[in-house]
Amino acid sequence: MVANSRTSIRVDRLRPLNLPRPVNIELDHHALPTAVTSDNKRKAVESVGEIWQVDDEWWRERIARRYIEVMLEGGGHVVLYEDQITGKWFMQDP
């Protein structure tokens, strides 16, 4: 990380990092992902790590996500989540 430039921070200048990317997921009969397709590239899930649930911010725009940490073939370590409100799947860095 570079040194602080002492520039004042304004909200409009902030750009969030690690935004979720939409992906297509293939699930097994336990509802666990077996393959991830992103940018027309399909990668098998080699192993499933931790699984956790986030329910938050019901007082404004409700967030309900089921996160699954997976290892993809070739060594990719990513976090998948299902948006339980829209039913869509997304991928993020851990």
Next chain:
Amino acid sequence: MSPAVPPPASPPTGRAGGQWPHPSPRGEVVEVGPPTRPGGDGWGGGPPGGEERRGGPARQGGAARWLTSDRAVCVWIPLFALRAEERRRPDLIGKPTALLAAEDTRRLWQVSSRARHSGVRPGLTVSRAIGLCPALTLLEADPVYYDEQFSSLLSALSNVSPVIEPVELGRVFVGVDGLERMYGGPEKQVEVIERVVGPHSPPPHRADRRTGGQAVSGLGELLPPYRPTALPPGGVGKGGEWSGLRLGCARGKFAAWVAASRAKPGEPLIVSDDEQAEFLRTQPVAALPLDPDTHRRLWQLELKTLGDLAALSEDALVSQFGREGRTAWRLAAGKITEPVMGHEVPEPITASIDFPNPIADRPILIQALGKLIDHALHHPRRVGWRVHEVRVRAVLEHGSSWMIEITLKDPSANRERIASPIRAKLEQAPPNGAVEHLTVEFTAFIRGTTELQLFARDAQAAARAGCRRALRWAAREIKTRVKRPMLHHIIEVHPWSRIPERRYALIDFDP
């Protein structure tokens, strides 16, 4: 001197590829290109196709070439800086001594074993250290001297093997693949290295200690210099006679480093391929190149040996520690062997100039020589190396030639230091005719440069400061050109948020 002339279609040095013309301030064209080889052109130079290569993979399109070796000998001199001071001042040997940190002279950097016995530790303040050991001798760090000593060590080792990879001050890997026919088996290879670097040459030990050491007599026969022309100033001995030397030999850098860390001074440890897995299994996880936090977590998980680590599944390690975990598991399980990557000594660097109107005037020749030295010094292949030998050649009117060679007692990358002895030789033995074509060739190099001491601690801080200055300058330049900031830095927003995209954000970098 003549007005500007275009680069010759077929340069006299006979090399079309890999050279680039440089217009000099006076308009002449100066070529800086790959070396000439004896026997090809009118100078005694040869075509590029005749270049002899010592093998090993080459980088595409670059001047840098890398030699690799799977089998490695790790040469480790713990407390290198302190040992270097003891070489300079033998009266310090056996005394409680400490070096002050270069970046904070109120604290200690390296501490001798005698001082340790009194409770003095690296990082202590000077006042506390003196309180613990009133007889303590304190020395200011001299990073340039340590760097010079390390360069001499590397030069000495490069006479044993062409594959040398320095890691840090006092630790270097020597690739030994293919040296069997020159020196013999691993025991003899290690013995040769110890003879070059260490104070004496005791027999090496096998990892399992079953076979014990095997003394070798007639060591003089074992040490044919690898490149007789590339001996460091003062010969091989200048890099040698280091006390506290530890040597480990194994397949791959990691196993060799572990072996060196387990070896005792004067008792090299050689790990054969058959024994390597068993050897690694019993070693502590502290040998792994991981950050302190990961080591702490491994300790908390009661993973004490590499065998404990290798017994887990790779996925489990990756899940806990990410990419670092994968590397750790593979190293512990012996699944990867990192080869020694040796940077080949640069090929000679040549700079030449044509005089359409032959020159006999000495001051003009001296000025031209200065420019050629400048151009050759700026060659990218020279970076990181000091010039040791220089050859100056000229084609004279009527087809005769002239040549002088100098060897710099103190290898340098400074124009004036290189030019001065050339001028003296030029005065003593000037060309006996007008010069049509003049060439300066750097033919031998010594590691290290006077511009940036790569291993010096204070120089690292200077380099970091230089990087920051360069970054600020680049950011302003980009903003000026594209009218908006294109560089950003990362700030923490909610680093502990359960929503990953809310943890960090980018903000414009505006110095």
